[in-house]
Structure formats: structure tokens, C-alpha cells
Amino acid sequence: MPKTRNRHKRLDGFQRLFLLLVVCLITLLGCILSTIPNSAPGLADAVARLQERSGVKSPVTAVLLNFRAYDTMLEVVVLLLAVIGSWSLTKSPLPEQDTDISPVQMGVVRLLAPVMCLVAAYLVWQGSHLAGGAFQGGAILGAAGVLILVSDFPWIRTIPALPLRIGLVLGPLFFVGIALCCLFFTGKLLGYPEGTAGWLILLIEAACALSIGITLASLFAGGRPDNTMKKIQPPAKHPPGKSL
Amino acid sequence: MITTLLYSMTGLILFGMGLFTLIVHSHPLRKILAVNVMSTGVFLILIATAYTPLGQGEVDPVPHAMVLTGIVVSVSVTALALILACRVQETSNLDLLKKKTVPETAKESTT
Amino acid sequence: MIYPILTLFDILLALTLLWLGWHLLSTEDIFKAVVLFISFGLLMALTWVRMRAPDVALAEAALGAGLTGPLFLSALRRMNRVLKGERRLDSDENRGEDHAKNPKPT
Numbered sequence: 001m002p003k004t005r006n007r008h009k010r011l012d013g014f015q016r017l018f019l020l021l022v023v024c025l026i027t028l029l030g031c032i033l034s035t036i037p038n039s040a041p042g043l044a045d046a047v048a049r050l051q052e053r054s055g056v057k058s059p060v061t062a063v064l065l066n067f068r069a070y071d072t073m074l075e076v077v078v079l080l081l082a083v084i085g086s087w088s089l090t091k092s093p094l095p096e097q098d099t100d101i102s103p104v105q106m107g108v109v110r111l112l113a114p115v116m117c118l119v120a121a122y123l124v125w126q127g128s129h130l131a132g133g134a135f136q137g138g139a140i141l142g143a144a145g146v147l148i149l150v151s152d153f154p155w156i157r158t159i160p161a162l163p164l165r166i167g168l169v170l171g172p173l174f175f176v177g178i179a180l181c182c183l184f185f186t187g188k189l190l191g192y193p194e195g196t197a198g199w200l201i202l203l204i205e206a207a208c209a210l211s212i213g214i215t216l217a218s219l220f221a222g223g224r225p226d227n228t229m230k231k232i233q234p235p236a237k238h239p240p241g242k243s244l
Numbered sequence: 245m246i247t248t249l250l251y252s253m254t255g256l257i258l259f260g261m262g263l264f265t266l267i268v269h270s271h272p273l274r275k276i277l278a279v280n281v282m283s284t285g286v287f288l289i290l291i292a293t294a295y296t297p298l299g300q301g302e303v304d305p306v307p308h309a310m311v312l313t314g315i316v317v318s319v320s321v322t323a324l325a326l327i328l329a330c331r332v333q334e335t336s337n338l339d340l341l342k343k344k345t346v347p348e349t350a351k352e353s354t355t
Numbered sequence: 356m357i358y359p360i361l362t363l364f365d366i367l368l369a370l371t372l373l374w375l376g377w378h379l380l381s382t383e384d385i386f387k388a389v390v391l392f393i394s395f396g397l398l399m400a401l402t403w404v405r406m407r408a409p410d411v412a413l414a415e416a417a418l419g420a421g422l423t424g425p426l427f428l429s430a431l432r433r434m435n436r437v438l439k440g441e442r443r444l445d446s447d448e449n450r451g452e453d454h455a456k457n458p459k460p461t
Contacts, residue, residue, distance in 0.1 A: 013266050026260040033252050033289070042304040059305035060312065060410045068309060075313045082320035086327045123413070124398055131409035135316050146425055212316070212418035219323035221345065222330070222429065247365055254369040258376050265380040273431065277392055281376055284399055291406045303407045308423065311411050319418045319426075321401065326430040334437050336360050 006143050040062065045171065054196025064133065065201045069190045075174045076208055079215045080172050081238045087224035099149050116144035122210045131201040132210065134171075134205040141213025146220045171211025175204055248292050255288030272329035276322060283318045287311045368405065372398055389427040396420035 041174065049069070053060035064072050120140040127133030128165050148158060178200055179190045186193055192200050218225075262282030266275055291310050294304040379391035393446065395417035403412035 011268075018267055019264060022260050022264045022346050025263075026256055030253060030256055033256060034249060036293070043303040043306045044302045047305050048302060057409075059302070060308050063305050063309040064312065068306070071310075072313060075317060078317055082324045085324050089327055089331050118334075131413055133312075133410065134414040135312055135385060136410070136417060139316075139422065143421050144415060146422065216323075216418075217326075219320060220422070220426060220429065220434070222323075222327055224441070231291070250365055251371055254372055257373055261376055261380055271385065273427065273434070274380070274388065277388055277427070278380060280392070281453055284395075289410065289412075291408055294408075295406050296458075298407075299367065307414075308408045311408070311429055312414055314413065315414050315418055315432060319423055322455070330430055330433045330437075331414055332395070333434050337408075342358050353421065 024057060052199075055192065055199075056127075056201055058127060058133075061127045061133050061205075062202070065204060066192070066197060068212070069179075073172075073179060073190070076175055076211065079212060080168060083168060083215050083218055086219060086222065088222040091223045091226045092223035106151055106153075109147045111226075113144045113148055116140050118196070120144070120213065121138045122211060124205050127203070127205060128202060134208040137205075137209035138212025139216065140194060141209060142216025142220070145217025149217060149221055157226075159225065164218070167214040168211060168218070169209035171204075174207035178204060247297070248295050250287050251295070257286040258282070258285035258288065260285075272328075272332070276301065276325050278326065279325075280318065280322060283314070286312060290325035365405070366408065368398070368402060371403065385431060386428075388422065392427065393420050393424035396423065 026215040044059075047063060050067070051057070051059060056062050056066070120137040123132040123140060124134060124137035125132075127137070161182060182191050182193070183189045262278040262285060263277040265278075266282070269275065269278070289314055290307045290332050294307040372395070375391055375395045379388045379395060382388050382391070396415060399419060402414040403408045403409070403415055
């Protein structure tokens with residue numbers, strides 16, 4: 001702390017005033033926090049009572065995809081909106097091949113990516129009874145995508161845009177479609193019919209995990225896929241040493 | 245009880261530090277980092293209020309679900325903000341670059 | 356108070372979080388700040404486990420530490436590349452439109 005403070009420019013008047021305001025705000029909020037009664041009942045009992053009918057054994061998954069599924073549906077749409085926003089801003093700046101990727105990294109990613117996909121599938125399946133679920137599985141898938149993007153495999157540039165787009169909307173589409181089917185059959189939006197809740201939740205989770213993974217990877221890619229580049233790049237992309 | 249209070253206060257101070265940095269510093273990446281620290285503080289307060297010690301009943305799962313969706317949304321918002329920041333810098337610098345390159349191209353075209 | 360060592364762990368964890376948070380927000384070097392942010396995310400995952408929220412811990416470890424860090428690092432590299440003045444071939448303004456724009460001033 002002292003080192004950084006010495007190098008820091010001195011705070012001017014406005015910043016000091018703001019520091020004072022922030023300290024006042026934090027003190028007030030701290031007073032409020034310390035007076036919150038700790039014995040508030042919360043919703044744990046209500047969730048535990050309805051756990052049997054939710055179709056899954058994990059309380060967090062039950063809340064996410066059954067009791068408050070409406071929130072999760074909109075949240076998946078928010079993710080989709082983020083990708084649309086980033087795609088409309090810029091094209092993906094795939095790195096030029098200025099530095100060679102080391103073969104060790106290529107080999108490790110080649111081994112690691114399928115294992116990560118397996119772990120993601122396991123997490124989605126595990127979400128019904130233990131910690132895990134669509135978001136964790138999707139995050140692992142997205143991390144695998146980031147690794148592949150960083151290692152700059154030649155085939156990344158030739159990924160066609162249409163399957164990518166379908167993968168992006170698959171999760172929200174499944175979610176909204178099942179919600180509308182439930183509305184049609186049971187009269188309630190996302191009111192799963194008796195006995196089918198477990199399977200429907202697993203289906204939604206699998207589709208959402210796939211979508212979330214692709215979403216996070218394409219957010220990392222930082223823009224829409226570049227199809228004009230595809231036509232120029234492939235001939236230059238296959239020097240004999242690189243194809244390993 | 246004391247654990248809840250300790251972690252809530254930690255979250256609160258993190259929130260305050262993030263707020264201060266958000267206003268005072270001007271670098272866009274630092275601002276985005278500050279927003280992330282702020283959101284982490286809020287998550288910490290939420291989770292801390294749901295905490296019950298081992299052996300005293302179940303933990304409230306509703307705040308957990310809320311924080312879970314919150315984390316995913318904050319990551320996507322961060323990604324979008326970073327792309328926006330890069331874009332701002334690219335376009336603002338591109339103008340400078342163009343000013344520099346215009347005389348050269350004009351020279352080339354005249355010769 | 357049943358587990359005094361657990362209380363000690365709590366205090367230590369909270370202090371480390373605050374120290375890391377302060378450092379990552381106040382260092383001059385943005386790269387250092389990003390690296391500190393990644394370690395901050397990992398410690399947050401530990402905190403979620405302590406708060407008996409394993410779901411959140413899994414998501415935080417994968418997203419907060421594993422994805423946000425690379426996002427920041429790639430953005431940093433992109434910004435530095437712009438600052439160095441390298442022209443990016445793949446940005447919209449540079450492709451093709453240069454040929455259309457350059458003849459105008461002549």
C-alpha cells in the first residue's frame with residue numbers, strides 16, 4: 001500500500017469530497033446491515049417443502065429452472081443480447097500469425113478440449129441432484145472454446161456462420177418453446193406438467209449449456225465471424241509444418 | 245451471526261472501493277474492473293445474508309440462484325463493455341492516424 | 356464460536372479479499388491489476404465454498420477467474436496494439452474503404 005500511495009497523484013478537492021461521500025455512504029449502509037434481524041425466516045423452508053414436486057433434487061436447480069424459471073429464461077436472452085451487441089459493434093479480430101503457437105500448447109489443448117466437453121456434460125447431468133447445472137457446464141464449454149481460440153487452430157476461421165448462429169439461439173429457443181408448450185397444455189407459462197418436470201429441466205439445461213458455452217466463446221472472440229476473411233485465408237493457412 | 249456480519253462488511257467495503265475507483269480513475273479498463281469489484285461486493289452481501297452455520301438448518305437457495313444468474317450476466321456485461329471500450333479507443337485513435345497519413349498519401353498521389 | 360479456527364480463517368480470508376481488492380484497484384499497472392483480479396476471483400470462489408454455496412463457487416471459478424481474466428487480457432492486448440499505432444486490417448474502416456476514400460482528397 002505505501003508504495004502505490006507515494007506514486008499516486010494527490011487527490012484534488014473534488015476527489016476528496018467524493019471520498020468523504022463514499023465513506024459516509026458505506027458507514028450508513030453498514031449501520032443498516034448490522035441492524036438487519038438475523039432470524040428472518042428466508043425461503044429455505046418453502047423451497048424444501050416444494051422440493052418433491054420440482055422434479056430435481058438440488059434446491060438451487062429447482063429454484064433456477066422451476067420456481068423462478070422466468071428469471072432464468074430472461075437471463076439467457078440477456079446473454080444472447082450481449083452477443084448481438086458485440087457482433088453489431090465489430091468484426092472478430094482474429095490474431096494474425098505473428099508469433100508461432102508452441103506445439104506443447106497445441107497438444108495440450110487438443111487433449112484438454114474433449115475432456116472439458118465431457119466435464120461440462122457431467123456438470124449438466126449432475127445439476128439435478130448436486131452442485132452443477134447449465135451455467136457451470138456452459139462456463140466450462142466456454143472456457144474450452146477460449147482455449148481453442150487462443151491456440152488459433154486453422155479450422156477456426158472456416159467455421160461457417162449459420163451453425164454458430166443456430167447454436168447461439170438454441171438455448172433461448174428451447175426455453176421459450178417449452179414455456180409456450182406448457183402454456184398451451186397446462187395453462188401456465190413454464191408450469192411443467194406433473195411428472196415430466198425432471199426431463200424437461202434436463203432438456204432445457206442441456207440446450208442452454210450449449211448456448212451459453214458458444215455465447216461466452218464468441219464474446220471472447222470479440223465480434224462477428226468474418227466470412228470475407230475465409231476466402232482469402234485458407235490457401236495461406238496450410239504451410240506443411242503447420243498442419244500437425 | 246458474526247460470520248454473516250463479517251462477510252457483509254467485507255462486501256460493503258469492496259463495494260465502496262469499487263465505487264470510488266469508478267469515479268476517480270479515468271482508464272476504461274480500470275473502470276470496468278471497478279464495476280466488477282462492486283458487483284462482487286453485492287454478491288458477497290447477498291450470499292452472506294443467506295448463510296446459516298453447519299448444523300443449523302438448510303441454506304436459503306434463492307439468493308444462491310440469484311447470484312448465479314448475476315455472475316453470468318456480469319461476465320457478459322463485462323465482455324460487452326470491454327468490446328465497447330476497445331472500439332472507442334480504436335475509432336478515436338484512427339482519427340489521429342488518418343491525420344498523420346493524409347499528407348503522405350497526398351504526396352504520393354501528386355508525385 | 357464452536358470452531359475458533361474457522362473464525363480465524365474467516366478473518367484472514369476477509370482481510371486478504373480487502374487487501375487484494377485495494378491493490379487491484381490502486382496499482383498503476385493495468386496488467387498487474389488484471390492478474391490480481393484473477394486471483395481475487397479464485398479467492399471469491401473459496402469464499403463461496405465457505406458460505407456453503409458450491410453452485411456459485413463452481414460458476415465463479417469457471418467464469419470469474421477463468422473467463423473474465425482472458426477477456427481483460429485480450430482487451431488489454433487489443434488496446435495496446437491500437438496505441439502502438441499498428442493499423443488493424445480487420446477493422447471495418449480499414450478494409451476496402453481506404454481505396455474508396457483515398458482518391459477523394461486528391
